[in-house]
Amino acid sequence: MAALLNTVTPPSTTVKLSTTSTRCPIPNRFQPPPQLLSSPLSLSQTSTRRKLVVRAAETDTDEVKAKVPDKAPAAQSGSSINQILGIKGAKQETDKWKIRVQLMKPVTWPPLVWGVVCGAAASGNFHWTLEDVAKSVVCMLMSGPCLTGYTQTINDWYDREIDAINEPYRPIPSGAISENEVITQVWVLLLGGLGLAGILDVWAGHNFPTIFYLALGGSLLSYIYSAPPLKLKQNGWIGNFALGASYISLPWWAGQALFGTLTPDIIVLTLLYSIAGLGIAIVNDFKSVEGDRAMGLQSLPVAFGTETAKWICVGAIDVTQISVAGYLLGSGKPYYALALLGLIVPQVFFQFKYFLKDPVKYDVKYQASAQPFLILGLLVTALATSSGS
Incomplete structure (x- = not known):
């Protein structure tokens, strides 16, 4: 110069x-x-x-x-909607209730809520009565705001050093919320979710508290996913599969146990579908490569590079759904199998249009356009396995 x-x-x-x-x-x-x-x-x-x-x-x-201050972009140009939803690009807030909601990441609740719907549909015993609707709503509150909110809050707490690199404007690394406030929120959400699970078992007349133990197991899985010494998210394969199972299998099992009985074939089928959840979980890893690498986390984009990881991501989603369609066809339900295959086509289109072009730049557009077809595919599968089908 x-x-x-x-x-x-x-x-x-x-x-x-x-x-x-x-x-x-x-x-x-x-x-x-x-x-x-x-x-x-x-x-x-x-x-x-x-x-x-x-x-x-x-x-x-x-x-x-x-x-250049780390917090300036979020404070000046961030979105209030992104802040409430708990996604990247959020406006920095001082209102503690808004900050608490942001930590719970409401954008992550719909898959859990939908999982409960799929489980209820798969049971074959859900009826559009006031009582059954009320049971479903309580189960959704347990799975979404309470236990998913607990999961997201505890994950942000143990990821605070990574977020200080990737997203320094988030509530915990920015100091917008104190340690004691975070810990209090974790316990309130956890105990609230477990309490609702116990109420649902009594309401359903269970002799064995199936839903409570599902909630307890899911909460433990969430803890070891984020917290040392196990910290499952350090390993891209194990961590992402655990996340996929939490988002697909557990709420499905809770919804089905609430209205019917869990069967071995349903457990196996939903665990298979959790491989697609693994693919969805990888989508969120691309924006955190810098922080993950600095902290020694072996996410798949870090371990394999972004080019290979993006193909693993779409492959896990597509191959899983095609396999489930084959299972439905082999079970004598060809129309459901064809419906599921039909829902895979637009997903593949959006994968090439957005995700495979740039998984960081277009991650939100990809998820908004492709995931609705994935969750509709879950419902098709649930209806196909229903005892009333």
């Missing part, structure tokens, strides 16, 4: 400019002669050259980094 300035600026003019800048003072022995300072032409040249020197000085990398 200095060489460039010397090629375009006469030595005397450069020295003169440096003395007028408070950023780079030059010793007095390099002062230009007085006659240069009194010349109108010299003043004009000085004004022109000053802009050039100031511009060059401000491109110094260390100085620029020191001037």
